[in-house]
Amino acid sequence: MSIWDWLLNPSGLTPHGFCLSWAPGLVALHAGSDVVIGLAYFSIPLAIATFVRRRPDLEYGWVAYLFVAFILACGATHLFSIFTLWVPAYGVEGLLKLLTAILSIATAGILWPLIPRVAALPSTAQLEQLNLRLRDSEQEARLSNLELERRVAERTGQLERANAQLTEALAERSQAQQALARSEAEFRASFEAAAVGKIQTDPVTGKYIRVNHAFAQMLGYEPEELIGQDGWSFTWPEDRDEGREGYARLLSGEVSTYHREKRYLRRDGQPVWGRLSGSIVRDPDTNQPLLSIGVVEDVDDRHKAQAALEAAKQDLEAMVAARTAALAQRDLLLREVYHRVKNNLQVVDSLLVMQARQTSDPAAKEALLSLRSRVYALGLVHHQLMGSANLNTFDVAPFLQELATNVVEGGADQDIELNVEAIPLEVGLDFAIPLGLLVTELVTNALKHAFPDGPGIIEVVLERGEDGGIALIVSDNGAGYPAGGASGDSAGAGLGMSIIKGLVAQMRGAMSVRTENGTRCEIRLAAPVAP
Structure with a gap:
């Protein structure tokens, strides 16, 4: 079988x-x-x-x-x-x-x-939701920071005013015992009821003499538990050396006040940030230090908010860097696509030239050269896009100049003058390709039919119409097209005019042709929409 x-x-x-x-x-x-x-x-x-x-x-x-x-x-x-x-x-x-x-x-x-x-691939909705959460977190942190700064400013003002009152009360001590007792009572009431921490320390031993409830609560103790304790033992170990240097300058009289944000050691072993403003009460006769007075404001929430904000900022910067790298990679790939398309069209152009040289039939050779002009128009579009900044649009004015010049130089045997006037107009791929093919076909038709006996002028104009649309005008001062060649209504209309009519229909435009004193072809198009 x-x-x-x-x-x-x-x-x-x-x-x-x-x-x-x-x-x-x-x-x-x-x-x-x-x-x-x-x-x-x-x-x-x-x-x-x-x-x-x-x-x-x-x-x-x-x-x-x-x-x-x-x-x-x-x-x-x-x-x-x-x-x-x-x-x-x-x-x-x-x-x-x-x-x-x-x-x-x-x-x-x-x-x-x-x-x-x-x-496992993240969806677009998930990425957008993440971006929204990051923006909301950043906004909340910014508002929280502003509120904390306002509160710090208010409390600093209160601290400075309270410190001024305390200094004034101590200065009045030498005037009268009764005034001193009254001032002491007022000070004690203010000291104990203050919303911020207040401390009194022996300037020589550094031990706490008096602390109010706000300061003790900030450290997790009762006030009486802190009395007699070494104040430096409640400073975070890593902040002690710098703190001692600043306090030494205060004791020596080099500075009159001491301001510093530092970490205190809580009872549970955790750090808590406080803003300390200190001063020294001195003997008016000997200028020896008698008492160290400090006001401590709890700024731990602000520091935590700043840390959270910094972390969110770093995450956002990392995400922005990643997205920037992705966009750069996309642009690189898109430029490579345009470059390869342009190179492939150049290969096609070379093949058409080689085939035209080996073709003895004039009609076939003319058809191959016409096809070459169309391929050049497509390649020029991708060349312009490859060199544009956003890889989506480019200015059509230099594109039309280069395109029309190439058609005239490649198809004119006699002295033809070319004038191109085009408004600056950003166009994308979908608008540029049919527009370039229209200009190629219209200029080619003028070269074929308008100047059988000598030189002439071809004008290409791209302008904005009164209705906001775009007008493309290709005109010459030659003999005009043969009967039926311009409108394409007779049997004499060829492939070129069929392409023109198809492109005009594709772009939803309207074309009109006049043949007095040369030929003038005007095509009305809607303005291109930015891609």
Whole structure:
């Protein structure tokens, strides 16, 4: 048995329709169902492939093409089942099913390991939610910091005023015992009821003589537990050396007041930030230090808020740096795409030049050179995008100048003067390509038909219309187009005019042509929308 017999009629088997007794209803049911299923199977992979092509950023897009192959194979088995109703090609049908089985196993084998990786990718909504939380956290921290600064300023003012009152009360001690007693009572009341911590220390031994409830509570003690204790033992170890240096300057009289933010050691072993303002009460006769007075404001919440703000700022900077790097990578890839497209179009241009040189038929050579101009227009668009700052738009004015100059220099045998006047206009890829092809075709038509006997002038103008749209005007002072060539209504209209009409329709524009004293073609277009 030959291979063809095995594929198309193995062992003389009967076609599938014989099993259905050639009943018209059953044959039509099976054939119709397989047709519908096969067409559906062919439609689904086309839709998947179209989606993947429109989303080149998908990380695992290649898996979709494996699905495409698998579904196409399934559709082929159903369509071939129609063939086996009349032809017993069961060998071919078996090979198709074997191919479908291989593709299905490969698809299933690749799909399962990819599911955890794809599911782990963050969604756009999650990224946006994270950005919103960061902005909210930053705003809350900023407001909290402002409120803390306001409270610190208020409490500092209160501290300075209280310290002034205390100094004044001590200075009045020498005037009268009664005034001293009254001042002492007032001071004690103020000392104990103050919202900020207040301390009195022996300037020689550094031991606490008196502390108020606010200061003791800040350290986690009762006031009486601190009396007689060495004040430096409640300073955080790492802050003691610097604190002693500043206090020594206060004792020596080098400075009159002592201000410092430092950490105190709480009863539970944790640090707490306080802002200490200290001064020395001296003997008016000997100037010897008698008493150290300090006011301690609890600023721990502000320091914690500043630390949290700094951490959030660092996280935000890291995220901004990561997103900046991602955007830079995207721009690099996009520039590479534009560069490769431009290079591929240059290869096509070179092939067209080589083919035109080897073509002896004038009409074919002219057609190849016209095609070369169109390819150049496409390549120039990608070249402009590659050099633009945002990789999305570029100024169309220099683009039209370079494009029209290339067409004239490549297609004019006589002395043709070219004038291009274009307004500055940022355009994207979807607007620039049809506009460039329109200019290429219109200038090429003018070179072909307007100047059969000598030199002339071609003008290309891009201006903004009164309605806010864009007007493209290509005119010459030549002999005009042949009958029917401008409008394209007669049988004489060629491929170039067909392309022009198609491009105008694509851009939803309107074209008008006048042939008095040369030819003037004006195309009205809607202003391009920024991509």
